[in-house]
Amino acid sequence: MATGEITEGSSSSPELPKIFSFQSLEGITNNFSRIFCKDPFGPVYKGTLPDTDKEIAVKKLEQSAEIPPEDFENKVQSVYEIKHENIVELIGFCNQTLQITTERLLCYDFDPNESLQQHLFGPKATDGSNSADPSTNWDTCFKIVKGVCQGLLYLHKLEDPITHMDLNLNNIWLDRAMVPKIANLGLSRIFSEDRIKYYKEESPRYMAPEYLNSTGMSVSIDIYSLGVMMIQITTREENNDNLDKASRIYIKDIRKRWTAEHIASVYSSLDSECLHQVHTCIKTGLECMQIDQKNRPSIDVIVDRLNTI
Known part of the structure; x- marks a missing residue:
């Protein structure tokens, strides 16, 4: 060998x-x-x-x-x-x-431990994730959300900003200390935009509508994908349908069901401060997934919001 x-x-x-x-x-x-x-x-x-x-x-x-x-x-x-x-x-x-x-x-x-997809929804899910009471793992999940946002802030604020173009739970790797790392960054530089778009169309639930419809590309594409991840991390509910219309239904359902009362019921063991964190993550995730990219918050606004709650 x-x-x-x-x-x-x-x-x-x-x-x-x-x-x-x-x-x-x-x-x-x-x-x-x-x-x-x-x-x-x-x-x-x-x-x-x-x-x-x-x-x-x-x-x-x-x-x-x-x-x-x-x-x-x-x-x-x-x-x-x-x-x-x-x-x-x-x-x-x-x-x-x-x-x-x-x-x-x-x-x-990188010393591979698991992806965020595996941690939340896969057979290797541990540390209380994907359990009946997600409260047991909220502190870790909130740190993961903030870490991903910090990494994206770095990319979007470079002198020559980088759009990842393929943010999803599988592309967030967790080390053994559960620190999140944005992976596959190089693909947006190595492969053409058309090649990445071709692969993403196989599973468009993380893809911003304007990118899916070939009407433009900017860092707001990553913001949309970040919003999808924030919703999945917080609610533990996946949108597995590969149709954009179904994604709209998914968002509408999240907005309707995840009220303050529902959050308090699902995260029954959290104190008021942590419940506010959950509510803020869902609210921010939904803002990130707005159809009109001009209405999505920038990554620095998101980071400031998460750091002050």
Whole structure:
């Protein structure tokens, strides 16, 4: 089996991402058998660096053959420069041609625990999530909401703002301390907007109406997706229908049912301060999901609101 060392000529400079050989990544992921999660862009595997026993996440990109090698590496470099506590950090990549195929993988400095989707709704849900009494896990969930918002604030306030374009529960990874990290950030730089939109149309419940209808793109797309996540985190109710009309019905139902009385009933063990947090998250989530993007709050307004309750 191949070793886990990086290829000759790869950089250990803090300014450049490491270049891994395909064989080394094959080795540290046990022949790509230690899967963490999967999405339309490709699976993510757990890997262990041989010299340090450090755990990393390795994403094996699919449908990337149309990207020129130099363009791919330049885009990876731009993602590598993004550093924030609530964003999964890119540490290296593989861009290697093997016979007739080119293998492209992204390596992240992250010890995979679970995705937010798994934590809330999956078979691995723990720490009281998805339980009859969500109050037992509210403090953790509220910290997750705030952490995701902090990461998005960083992206949207860069000199050259970044729109993630694919925010959803599967793209929020949780480390072992339950700190949320926005994942797959690089896909918005590496893949074209049309390619990302094509994949998102397979499951549009996180997609803003204007993006779904190809009428424009801005950071407000992420705000809409953030709103969907805030509602799901707070209510523990998923919108699993892939029709925009059904999403409208879902929002109307949330607005109608999740009154102050219903929140107090569902979160029966929370004090008044925490109940106010729940109510604010639902109210803010619904504001984020407004059809007219001009009426959605900006991420700095959302962060300020959450930090003052």
